[in-house]
Amino acid sequence: MKSSCSTNFSYNYYKKILIVIKENWHAKLFKEVPNFINYSIFKKPIILLRHDIDLSLDSAIKIARIEQEYGISSCFMIMTNSPFYSIKDKKKILYIKNLDHEIGLHFNFGIRDNNNKINVDKFINEMNNQANLLKDIISEDIYSISFHRPLPQLCKGSLYVGNRINAYSLELMDWYLSDSKGNWREGNPLPKLKSPKKSILQLLTHPFWWAEDDSSPNDKLEYFFQNCTKGLTISEKKKFDESLSNHLSIYRSGKL
Numbered sequence: 001m002k003s004s005c006s007t008n009f010s011y012n013y014y015k016k017i018l019i020v021i022k023e024n025w026h027a028k029l030f031k032e033v034p035n036f037i038n039y040s041i042f043k044k045p046i047i048l049l050r051h052d053i054d055l056s057l058d059s060a061i062k063i064a065r066i067e068q069e070y071g072i073s074s075c076f077m078i079m080t081n082s083p084f085y086s087i088k089d090k091k092k093i094l095y096i097k098n099l100d101h102e103i104g105l106h107f108n109f110g111i112r113d114n115n116n117k118i119n120v121d122k123f124i125n126e127m128n129n130q131a132n133l134l135k136d137i138i139s140e141d142i143y144s145i146s147f148h149r150p151l152p153q154l155c156k157g158s159l160y161v162g163n164r165i166n167a168y169s170l171e172l173m174d175w176y177l178s179d180s181k182g183n184w185r186e187g188n189p190l191p192k193l194k195s196p197k198k199s200i201l202q203l204l205t206h207p208f209w210w211a212e213d214d215s216s217p218n219d220k221l222e223y224f225f226q227n228c229t230k231g232l233t234i235s236e237k238k239k240f241d242e243s244l245s246n247h248l249s250i251y252r253s254g255k256l
Ligand SMILES: [Zn+2]
Pocket: 052, 053, 054, 106, 147, 148, 149
């Protein structure tokens, strides 16, 4: 049995995180950043809760519900071109928004040359096109953006990309904790959340890694793979497996 101070990826542990956040932080949305970035008028430090949705709107909905239960609003960054979910599920996106959360764009930029260099015009154009798809669904502008598998030159960049708040900006990356690949790279976040060291923290979680019971990232990926590939042929399964690995930069340990 794990000790009470060890971190895990169960919803109960996420609720513990939310309780500590409520006690120690002001949770703000990315679209509110222009209201506070140049001021320090708040008694409590500010936390920006961001969720990048790579694989599943259903797992996003579960986190969205829990946060609403705890009176916390956050930003769900949604991809318009994920191979694993579709924004045609408009009801799911609207459902998240109607729980008082912000919908941002999780930008999966498709056009890169061999050196990973970016054509700025194409980049902004594609971002606007993708953001407009989300805007049409929620009937509200998309004010913020995070990058899926960001290129190094995009990290710690300017506060705005086009006219949208850049989650990877220098200002918002000063203190940054992430559950990247189902693992807190910086260790257990709870002690850090209990004693804020800076005035702004960005906390990134991927709802896919969270579930009712704690289990390893491998187990979650395996479950997702098995669930999505029921009835497929071996070659279709291989294709799905490759697509999953490319999308997440993680390899399933399970064998076909
Ligand atoms: Zn992503």
